[in-house]
Amino acid sequence: MDDRPRRSDRGFDRPREMHTVKCSDCGAEAQVPFKPTEGRPVYCKECYQKHRPPRRF
Numbered sequence: 182m183d184d185r186p187r188r189s190d191r192g193f194d195r196p197r198e199m200h201t202v203k204c205s206d207c208g209a210e211a212q213v214p215f216k217p218t219e220g221r222p223v224y225c226k227e228c229y230q231k232h233r234p235p236r237r238f
């Protein structure tokens with residue numbers, strides 16, 4: 182009788198505030214979970230992957 186998903190233990194179910202931005206690269210509208218900083222480029226998901234520094238280990 183305990184088949185309900187438990188996921189609200191620590192407030193993770195609070196809706197995340199999304200901000201609509203315009204991608205600085207391709208110009209597409211994108212939603213980001215953070216507040217865009219003025220003067221700094223924001224990217225859509227695809228361009229974000231491109232502009233992210235390569236992972237190094």
Ligand SMILES: [Zn+2]
Binds near residue numbers: 225229
């Ligand atoms: Zn883009």
